Amino acid sequence: MKSVYPKCASGIVVFIALIFASPLQGQESPYVVTYDHYLEEPGNLDIEYFSTFGTQRAGNDFHAFWVEFEYGVKAWWTTEVYVEGQTTFGESTLFTGYRWENRVRPLKREHLINPILYFEYERRSGADKILKEVEGHDVEADFLTPNAQGRKEHNHEVELKLILSSTVKGWNFSENFLAAKNLANNPWEFGYALGASHPLGMKASAARCNLCRENFSAGLEMFGGLGDRHSFGLKDTSQYLAPAVAWNLPSGWTLRFSPAFGLNDNSHRLLLRWGVSREISSFGEMLGRFFGGR
Amino acid sequence: MKEYMSPISVTVALLLASLAVTQQDTSFADKYSREAGVYAELAKAPEKTRSKRNPFENDSQAIAAGQNLFARHCSECHGNTAEGSKRAPSLRAEEVQNAAPGAIFWILTNGVVRRGMPVWSKLPASQRWQLVSFIKSLGTPSTSLLD
Numbered sequence A: 001m002k003s004v005y006p007k008c009a010s011g012i013v014v015f016i017a018l019i020f021a022s023p024l025q026g027q028e029s030p031y032v033v034t035y036d037h038y039l040e041e042p043g044n045l046d047i048e049y050f051s052t053f054g055t056q057r058a059g060n061d062f063h064a065f066w067v068e069f070e071y072g073v074k075a076w077w078t079t080e081v082y083v084e085g086q087t088t089f090g091e092s093t094l095f096t097g098y099r100w101e102n103r104v105r106p107l108k109r110e111h112l113i114n115p116i117l118y119f120e121y122e123r124r125s126g127a128d129k130i131l132k133e134v135e136g137h138d139v140e141a142d143f144l145t146p147n148a149q150g151r152k153e154h155n156h157e158v159e160l161k162l163i164l165s166s167t168v169k170g171w172n173f174s175e176n177f178l179a180a181k182n183l184a185n186n187p188w189e190f191g192y193a194l195g196a197s198h199p200l201g202m203k204a205s206a207a208r209c210n211l212c213r214e215n216f217s218a219g220l221e222m223f224g225g226l227g228d229r230h231s232f233g234l235k236d237t238s239q240y241l242a243p244a245v246a247w248n249l250p251s252g253w254t255l256r257f258s259p260a261f262g263l264n265d266n267s268h269r270l271l272l273r274w275g276v277s278r279e280i281s282s283f284g285e286m287l288g289r290f291f292g293g294r
Numbered sequence B: 001m002k003e004y005m006s007p008i009s010v011t012v013a014l015l016l017a018s019l020a021v022t023q024q025d026t027s028f029a030d031k032y033s034r035e036a037g038v039y040a041e042l043a044k045a046p047e048k049t050r051s052k053r054n055p056f057e058n059d060s061q062a063i064a065a066g067q068n069l070f071a072r073h074c075s076e077c078h079g080n081t082a083e084g085s086k087r088a089p090s091l092r093a094e095e096v097q098n099a100a101p102g103a104i105f106w107i108l109t110n111g112v113v114r115r116g117m118p119v120w121s122k123l124p125a126s127q128r129w130q131l132v133s134f135i136k137s138l139g140t141p142s143t144s145l146l147d
Helices: A004-020 A140-144 A283-290 B002-023 B028-042 B060-073 B101-110 B125-138
Strands: A045-054 A062-074 A077-088 A093-104 A114-125 A154-168 A171-182 A189-199 A216-228 A239-248 A253-262 A270-280
Touching: A093 A154, A239 A270, B028 B101, B060 B125, B101 B125
Parallel strands: none
Antiparallel strands: A045 A062, A045 A270, A062 A077, A077 A093, A093 A114, A114 A154, A154 A171, A171 A189, A189 A216, A216 A239, A239 A253, A253 A270
């Protein structure tokens, strides 16, 4: 009973927030893996749920899922916590770990290329399958490890990213370069993600509508590993190409859908990814009031 | 699951600390100094951008569209009628209403990131101009037709 209480309390806080908070919409991009340079508005909390269904050669398909809590601390700083898990069909469902990430915008104004600095700490098990990024020599065969065995392996990892992003004539182009280090004395591993997206409508309609073109944006992302410190390059890495679409509803909800196709034999043939998110405005203030602030 | 609980507690504590950072600058003195700082940014718009003409000038449809965009993206901080709030300054102030449309467009594009105003270049340029149309239609409190 003792351990259930904090879970219930946090669940109730989130539920109340979702019911009573005013919806706000930050015009989300369609990317699932790639980051652009837009941070969360200060004081707002974005709650996102994502699913990835993955095919597996010589093994069982899987469904991995995660929940993100993304909070705008300042207009130049966003912090985010992920909780993740997976179901491998014919095996089991398990919690696979959590991540804490921070994104910081060093420049005050918009430029042709806008850099964002990213720092993440991860604690996850060997059964992690969310494929939020691909790094080093991560390949499909790594996912054959049975859950019962993978769950016993615990990894502490730090990940650094340089996010470069430009918006030109409605097009967003984003390039992410990542370096990850398992703290158990493994070499630095590298990866990348590239994305391009465009809203389907450039002008807003005079009337509020759900299906207007400007509520949709579509794009393409490509991501994969770049080897590690000892063997940098594309050899023995997995690579994916993924068209993506996002639907930003005026009610504050955003839906995303993106199939990702493996580009070589080291990659899963297909990853079906979808997500739903909702932004809660003034979450910081609301929480402050809840705890007796002004 | 048990082995994750301690690091999760640390992470939650760090997240709460970041919430506390957000709550820091909410006193009236801070609010007015922030407002003055944001208004002062209007003057920093480069001449080339300041002199741009709003392609939707005198377009009533653009004002209506801008009002929708304002309700979706801006009202939470600037207030439902753009009168300002603890989080962001009034857009009916003379500093804004007398500013060139190009200067307001520039602020929307670049934000005032160090003073809490996010970058809105994620909205296409047409939508930012529609927002400018709406903001300019508000007028100062004494001249406003929307009240």
